[in-house]
Amino acid sequence: MLKKLYPILTSLILFSYGLKAQIIKGxxxxxxxxxxxxxxxxxxxxxxxxxxxxxxxxxxxxxxxTYTVTAxxxxxxxxxxxxxVVGAETKEVNFTLSENKNDLDGIVVIGSRxxxxxxxxxxxxxxxxxxxxxxxxxxxxxxxxxLNYVAxxxxxxxxxxxxxxxxxxxxxxRGLGPDQVLVLINGKRRHTSSxxxxxxxxxxxxxxxxxNAIPTAAIKRIEVLRDGAAAQYGSDAxxxxxxxILNEDVNKLSxxxxxxxxxxxHSDGLDGQTAQANVNYGLKLNDKGGFLNLTxxxxxxxxxxxxxxxxxxxxxxxxNTTLYPTPTGADITDAELARRGLTRAxxxxxxxxxxxxxxxLFLNAVVPVANNAEVYAFGGLNSRNGTSxxxxxxxxxxxxxxxxxxxxxxxxxxxxxNSDQSLAIGIRGDLGAWKADFSNTYGRNQINxxxxxxxxxxxxxxxxxxFDAGGYDFVQNTTNLDFARLFKNxxxxxxxxxxxxxRRENYKIxxxxxxxxxxxxxxxxxxxxxxxxxxxxxxxxISTRFAANGSAYTGGAQGFPGFSPDNAINVNRSSxxxxxxxxxxxxxxxxxxxxxxxxNYSDFGSxxxxxxxxRYKFSGKFLLRGAVSTGFRAPSLQQxxxxxxxxxxxxxxFVESGTFANxxxxxxxxxxxxxxxxxxxxxxxxxxxxxxxxxxxxxxxxIRIDNRVIYTGGFTxxxxxxxxxxxxxxxxxxRQANASTARFFANAxxxxxxxxxxxxxxxLSLGRGNLRTDLAxxxxxxxxxxxxxxxxxxxxKESTYLDNASVILLTKVVPRLKGNLTFDYSIxxxxxxxxxxxxxxxxxxxxxIANQQELTGRVITDLGLGYQLTKNFKLxxxxxxxxxxxxxxxxxxxxxxxxxxxPNQAPQFGFLGxxxxxxxxxxx
Numbered sequence: 001m002l003k004k005l006y007p008i009l010t011s012l013i014l015f016s017y018g019l020k021a022q023i024i025k026g027x028x029x030x031x032x033x034x035x036x037x038x039x040x041x042x043x044x045x046x047x048x049x050x051x052x053x054x055x056x057x058x059x060x061x062x063x064x065x066t067y068t069v070t071a072x073x074x075x076x077x078x079x080x081x082x083x084x085v086v087g088a089e090t091k092e093v094n095f096t097l098s099e100n101k102n103d104l105d106g107i108v109v110i111g112s113r114x115x116x117x118x119x120x121x122x123x124x125x126x127x128x129x130x131x132x133x134x135x136x137x138x139x140x141x142x143x144x145x146x147l148n149y150v151a152x153x154x155x156x157x158x159x160x161x162x163x164x165x166x167x168x169x170x171x172x173x174r175g176l177g178p179d180q181v182l183v184l185i186n187g188k189r190r191h192t193s194s195x196x197x198x199x200x201x202x203x204x205x206x207x208x209x210x211x212n213a214i215p216t217a218a219i220k221r222i223e224v225l226r227d228g229a230a231a232q233y234g235s236d237a238x239x240x241x242x243x244x245i246l247n248e249d250v251n252k253l254s255x256x257x258x259x260x261x262x263x264x265x266h267s268d269g270l271d272g273q274t275a276q277a278n279v280n281y282g283l284k285l286n287d288k289g290g291f292l293n294l295t296x297x298x299x300x301x302x303x304x305x306x307x308x309x310x311x312x313x314x315x316x317x318x319x320n321t322t323l324y325p326t327p328t329g330a331d332i333t334d335a336e337l338a339r340r341g342l343t344r345a346x347x348x349x350x351x352x353x354x355x356x357x358x359x360x361l362f363l364n365a366v367v368p369v370a371n372n373a374e375v376y377a378f379g380g381l382n383s384r385n386g387t388s389x390x391x392x393x394x395x396x397x398x399x400x401x402x403x404x405x406x407x408x409x410x411x412x413x414x415x416x417x418n419s420d421q422s423l424a425i426g427i428r429g430d431l432g433a434w435k436a437d438f439s440n441t442y443g444r445n446q447i448n449x450x451x452x453x454x455x456x457x458x459x460x461x462x463x464x465x466x467f468d469a470g471g472y473d474f475v476q477n478t479t480n481l482d483f484a485r486l487f488k489n490x491x492x493x494x495x496x497x498x499x500x501x502x503r504r505e506n507y508k509i510x511x512x513x514x515x516x517x518x519x520x521x522x523x524x525x526x527x528x529x530x531x532x533x534x535x536x537x538x539x540x541x542i543s544t545r546f547a548a549n550g551s552a553y554t555g556g557a558q559g560f561p562g563f564s565p566d567n568a569i570n571v572n573r574s575s576x577x578x579x580x581x582x583x584x585x586x587x588x589x590x591x592x593x594x595x596x597x598x599x600n601y602s603d604f605g606s607x608x609x610x611x612x613x614x615r616y617k618f619s620g621k622f623l624l625r626g627a628v629s630t631g632f633r634a635p636s637l638q639q640x641x642x643x644x645x646x647x648x649x650x651x652x653x654f655v656e657s658g659t660f661a662n663x664x665x666x667x668x669x670x671x672x673x674x675x676x677x678x679x680x681x682x683x684x685x686x687x688x689x690x691x692x693x694x695x696x697x698x699x700x701x702x703i704r705i706d707n708r709v710i711y712t713g714g715f716t717x718x719x720x721x722x723x724x725x726x727x728x729x730x731x732x733x734x735r736q737a738n739a740s741t742a743r744f745f746a747n748a749x750x751x752x753x754x755x756x757x758x759x760x761x762x763x764l765s766l767g768r769g770n771l772r773t774d775l776a777x778x779x780x781x782x783x784x785x786x787x788x789x790x791x792x793x794x795x796x797k798e799s800t801y802l803d804n805a806s807v808i809l810l811t812k813v814v815p816r817l818k819g820n821l822t823f824d825y826s827i828x829x830x831x832x833x834x835x836x837x838x839x840x841x842x843x844x845x846x847x848x849i850a851n852q853q854e855l856t857g858r859v860i861t862d863l864g865l866g867y868q869l870t871k872n873f874k875l876x877x878x879x880x881x882x883x884x885x886x887x888x889x890x891x892x893x894x895x896x897x898x899x900x901x902x903p904n905q906a907p908q909f910g911f912l913g914x915x916x917x918x919x920x921x922x923x924x
Contacts, residue, residue, distance in 0.1 A: 022085045025058040026094040027051070028071050033250055034289060035097065036366070037109070038073040039118070043080075044588060047488060054289035054368065060488060061085060071095035072118070109187065110223040110243040112495075112583060112593060120688040123593050123613035123625050124227035125699040125757060127151050131219040137824065137833035137864045139880035139917050141258050141276045141299070143211045143219070144169040147242075149837055149862065151224055152778040152818040153757055155202070156211075157907040158353055160388075162199035163560060163646070164447055166354040167386035167416050168210045170203035173239040174226065174703070175753050175780045175814045178208025180633055180678075182229070182237035185214070185244045186364070186378055188424045189233070191443025194474035194507070196638040198646065198659060198711055198743075200845055200905040204809050205711030205745060207636045210445065211242075213382040213420040215297035217256065217278035218362040220247045226757060228682030228703065230631030231595040231611035234501065234577055238631045238680045238705060246364035246378055250282035250291045253924040262304050264884040264913025272304025272353050272912060288368040295362040299384075304353040304912050309344035312897030314394045314409075340408060348899030349411060350389040352912050358384030358418075373429025379442075382420040387413055387452075390559030391898050399554050404461050412559025415450040417471075426480075437482040444475045451516065451557035458520040458553040469562035470512030474637070478503045492585040501577040507637035508570045509563055509644070516562025517645075519555020519738055554656070555738050561645055566737075569641050575601045575634070589617040599632075603640070604676055607632045625699075626685035633678040639709055639745040640675055645737050657714055658739025662746065666733050669726050670715055671793025672744045680705045686757075695761040702754045707747035707789065710810070713803035713847075714741025748789050748802045751810060755780030769827030777819030777838075782811045804852075805845035813906040815840035817857065831866035833878070842906040844890060851894045853903075858885050860909050874921040884914040 028038040034055025041048045042059055045067065049057040061067070064085050072078040076097035085091050108119050108126045119128055129150050131143075140146045144156040156171040173181040178197070183190040193210045197203045225241040233241055261273040275298075282293040315336040337343060362380030369375050390412040393400045401409055426439025448471035455463040482499035511517075556562065579597035586592065595611040611629035618624070645658045660666045662675045686699030717723070717730030734742055760775040784807065788798045817840030825832045840857040864878035887908050889901055902911035 022061040022064055022088060023058060023090040024061065024067075024069060024083060024085065024093050025056065025090060026092050027055045028057065028073070028095045028097065029055055030076065030097050030099070033284075035073050035076075036248055036289065038071055038095075038097070040095075041070045041072075043068040043070055045492070047493070052289065052372065052374075062489065069093055071097060073097060108223050109245075110184075110225045110241060112581075120690050120695060120697065121615065121617070121623065123591060123615040124225065124229075124627050124684065125686060125697060127153075127224040127226065127759070129222040129224065131216055131222055135216045135256070136874065136919070136921055137831060137866060137876060138835070139260070139862050139864065139878055139915060141216065141274070142169075143214055143216055144171055146216065147171075147211070147222070147224070149820065149835065152776050152820060153226055153780075154224065155814045155818070157202070157910055159199075159201040160351045160354075160904040160907075161349060161391070162197065162201045163388070163414055164195045164416050164418075164449070165197045165199060165201050166388035166414075167356060167384065167418060168193055168195055168208070169212060170197055170201055170206070170208050171211060172202060172814050173224070173242070174701070174755065174778075175782050175816075176239040176703070176705075177206045177708075178203040179206040179236060179636060180238040180705075181209075182233055182235075182241045183209040183211065183244070184233070184241060185422075186246055186376075186424070187243060188439060188441045188480070189476075189478050189503075190244075191422065191445060191476040192474065192636070194445040194447050194472035194638070196636070196642050198642075200805065200809070202809070202813050204806065205639070205709060207638045210418075210420065213360065213384075214244060214380070215278060215295050215360045215362055215382075217254065217280045217297055218246055218293075218295035218360075218364070218380070220245045226699065227613075227627055227684050227701070228629045228631045228680060229611065230633075230680070231597045231609040231629055232579070232581065234597065234599060235575075235632060235634045235677075238633055238678070238682070238703065246362070247280060247293045247295065248282070248291060248364065248366075249280070249293060250284040253279070253281045253922075255279045255922040256919060258917055258919040260915055260917030261302075262912045262914065263916050264881075264886075266306050266913055267304075272302055272915075274301040274917075275299070285365075285367060289374075290365075290367045292363065292365045295360070295380075297360040297362075299359070300357045301353060301355065303350050303355045303387075305348075305350045306352045306902055306911050306913075307345075307348040307899035308895070308901045310347035310392065310394075310897060310899055311344070312394075313396055314344070314347055316396055342408060347392045347394055347409065349391050351900060351902075351904055352910075354386050354388035356384055356386040358382065369427070370429070373427065375425070375427050377423065377425040379421075379423035382418075384416075384418045386416040386418065388416070389413055393558055399551055400457050400558055402455055402457055402461065402463060405455055405463065405465065410453055410455070410558075412454040412557070413452040414560045415452050417446075417448045417450075419446045420444070431483075433485055435484045437480070439480050441478045441480075442476075444473070446474075447472045448510075449512070449560060449562070451560040451562070454558045456515050456518070456520070456555060456557055458518075458522050458555040459515060460522055460553075464515060467516035467557040467562055468513045469516045469557060469560055470510045470568075471563075472638075473506075473508040473510060475506040476503065477505075490584075492587055494585070495583040496581075497583075498578075498580040501579070502574065503577075504572065504574045505637055506570070506572050507641060509568050509642070511565045511568040512562025516557045517555070517564040517738075519552075521552070523552045556645070561738070563644055567644050569643075571637055571641050573601060573603045573637060575599055591615045601634055601677075604634065607677060607679075621691060622687065622689050624685075624687050627682070629682045631680040631682060633680075635675040635677065635709055635745070642745070645739045656738060656740045657743055658734060658737040658741065659711075659743050660737075662744060666730055666742050667744050669730055669793075670742075670744075670797075671791035672712075672746050673789070673791055675709065675745060676707060676747055678705055678707050678709060678747070693762055693764050696759070698756065698758045700754075700756045702752070704750070704752050704785070706750045708749050708751055708810070709745055710748045710802060710806055712744045712746055712748065713800040713806065714743055715797070715800055716741055746801070749810070750785040750789070751782055752785045753780060753782040766825070767827070769825055772822075772824045774822045775819070777817070779817050780814075781816055782814075784811065804847045804849065808843050808845040808852075809905075812843035813845065815842055815857070815908060817841070829868040831864075831868075831876075833862070833864035833866070835862040836860070837862070837909070839908045842903075842908050844894060844903040844906045846894060848893070851891055853888075853891050853894065855888045855903055855906065855908065858887060858909065860885055872923055874923075876919040876921070878917060880915040880917075881909075882914060886913060887911055
């Protein structure tokens with residue numbers, strides 16, 4: 001074998017010697033350190049390189065001559081040098097870049113496996129977010145809210161009355177679902193949450209990525225790829241990709257402290273107080289570019305609520321002195337409230353912002369191990385404890401309360417312990433002429449629930465008031481091996497990349513304690529004793545019960561019943577993928593990129609997807625670009641296997657809703673089809689223009705998604721003698737699950753999303769100061785295409801399978817029109833940050849057509865005023881929503897009696913009002 005290989009190896013060595021030519025090489029740095037990932041370009045030659053972990057680059061020229069060489073990096077002034085190369089020499093050209101506060105020519109790595117390129121020269125649209133800068137000047141502190149106000153195509157808001165979703169903000173890109181955008185960290189896939197959204201919020205029925213588990217102080221910048229990219233990155237990348245680049249600073253200590261709260265017309269001074277503390281420090285490990293960057297973060301936010309007083313009946317007088325409490329219709333609520341020293345405002349839930357406290361530790365490290373090879377690692381830990389509420393259980397709700405334990409009723413609390421762990425480790429470097437990268441990325445999310453300030457009514461007086469309700473556990477492990485090579489002498493550059501991926505996922509539902517889910521079978525008022533039913537009170541006893549004789553007490557913890565052993569699961573799946581990418585610079589002006597990806601899942605089969613993207617530069621000031629691609633999204637393990645019974649609020653009424661697995665007996669009886677992957681076809685076209693101080697990008701897109709997975713409406717059975725055997729069996733299965741309705745995850749509908757994104761950026765110097773202005777906007781619309789995908793057994797039940805509220809959640813809860821206008825002005829030690837964001841019309845989900853309401857758009861204004869106290873200390877004060885703007889109130893018929901005032905299921909921009917803040921930044 002060696003004898004056969006020897007001639008080949010000899011030929012390769014001789015060939016490599018024959019390739020010796022003119023070379024330029026050097027180091028790119030700033031005033032204090034080398035810069036990793038800077039882009040060095042030989043103008044007009046199609047030659048480009050990125051600096052490695054040591055800040056070094058090397059470019060092989062085609063011939064001797066005089067060249068213009070450019071070095072650039074996000075946040076720094078671009079620098080050019082004239083270089084004359086004679087003969088077969090190696091010329092050293094070093095660059096020292098200066099910070100540029102008005103930088104508009106960012107360099108991006110997302111969207112291509114070739115070398116990084118200028119943002120305005122990509123074949124598909126990419127937004128760049130300088131998180132360091134935004135986090136200093138803007139009011140927002142969480143990552144999801146920073147993006148919500150910076151990127152018009154991105155939408156995320158705090159959810160309310162949605163159990164665990166109150167603590168994990170669902171996010172949308174281009175109006176699609178949270179599970180249709182892929183999140184990467186340093187180019188590696190980030191794990192999703194273990195939580196599936198089953199209540200009436202953005203992303204109902206989906207599983208998203210918890211962006212707020214990543215501390216903002218750990219982030220250098222964010223790249224938002226606004227184009228389908230499943231052929232490059234795999235499942236979920238239908239709407240696009242968010243790539244989070246972690247901090248690489250060394251020999252710098254950065255800390256920040258932010259405190260604030262809501263100070264609007266509903267706040268009664270200041271409420272919903274928040275506090276955040278961050279610290280970031282980078283260690284230089286050696287003189288070859290090695291570093292260790294560490295981040296610590298602490299966050300706290302308090303409750304904030306915007307409700308109206310409870311308007312229903314709380315206490316009712318009865319005339320029956322036996323244990324058969326037949327109501328007389330006499331409402332004595334107001335008199336009894338006065339008697340007990342209470343008000344109607346004491347009987348409403350918290351609607352606005354849940355309580356949350358948590359901390360995070362993150363690291364990002366690179367260690368060179370040989371020439372042109374380095375080991376890297378990044379990841380972190382995040383732990384948060386949150387408390388939200390369910391709806392108030394009033395004394396009148398006899399089957400759900402116990403007057404001995406809670407004389408005035410109670411407000412159940414849902415306590416969530418949310419834990420995240422992640423670690424990526426890999427080695428990358430040169431293998432001959434190829435770039436190689438081998439990595440393994442591990443991620444885990446665990447959520448445990450405690451239902452507090454509650455009871456299990458079926459346990460009567462023996463009920464505890466706090467329950468371990470169980471939880472979720474999701475683990476994802478991804479292994480990648482990637483190769484890439486740039487053939488500089490083919491056309492104006494040919495980049496070939498290919499690789500393989502193996503991913504394994506595990507999902508668990510963990511049962512809670514027995515009392516959290518069990519129904520102990522007790523019924524109300526069995527017997528004929530003539531004693532009245534009395535509620536003890538310090539001011540005397542009063543009879544206030546209301547229920548039919550023999551009604552069964554509700555089992556399980558009120559507010560959030562626990563998971564039973566029947567719900568508990570432990571399931572796995574794996575996938576393997578092969579992918580390739582070819583990018584051809586036919587000339588300096590014309591670029592064409594093609595990608596293909598084959599993927600096989602152990603639970604549903606195989607999929608093959610492609611992408612073709614192109615860009616043509618008519619001049620240095622104008623280019624056209626476009627892309628066509630197919631994509632897919634594999635149903636999550638949560639969508640396939642989640643099952644539970646929970647209390648949900650549907651059109652003003654409490655419903656004990658059972659979620660059954662897609663392959664359950666109930667699903668079979670109703671003819672719910674087996675889950676399969678979503679598939680997509682995406683088209684985009686646009687242009688960019690570089691007019692010096694003014695930069696413009698405009699892109700239109702069309703995304704067709706077939707077989708979208710939705711969370712169905714509630715199906716019921718019947719125990720009537722005349723009911724079919726099918727309905728009677730469904731009824732019996734529902735009773736076993738302590739549920740009155742059955743819901744499922746199913747491929748129910750096809751959708752089409754179309755829109756236009758535009759960004760205008762302008763920078764100029766005004767005397768001693770600098771002004772940067774950004775105007776960005778998006779117009780989009782999502783519509784259903786064709787009919788509802790049903791089975792023959794579902795004929796006539798289409799409106800339950802996909803109800804009106806679900807249609808609105810798919811198509812109308814994300815603003816169709818959203819835009820922002822930002823002014824960032826700095827002069828000497830002062831900085832002024834002013835931003836206006838328009839949130840367009842949305843609709844509140846409902847199944848009552850008469851109550852359907854379109855909410856008009858609003859403009860929200862942010863202001864930040866900064867002053868550099870010393871070289872190391874900066875003070876910033878300001879406000880989000882400085883004019884205290886609120887959305888429209890819901891129609892009275894949609895508000896119900898429980899305190900809801902504003903559209904909590906279509907929040908637009910939230911409804912908590914003006915938020916004021918103070919921030920101190922320390923940099924050493």
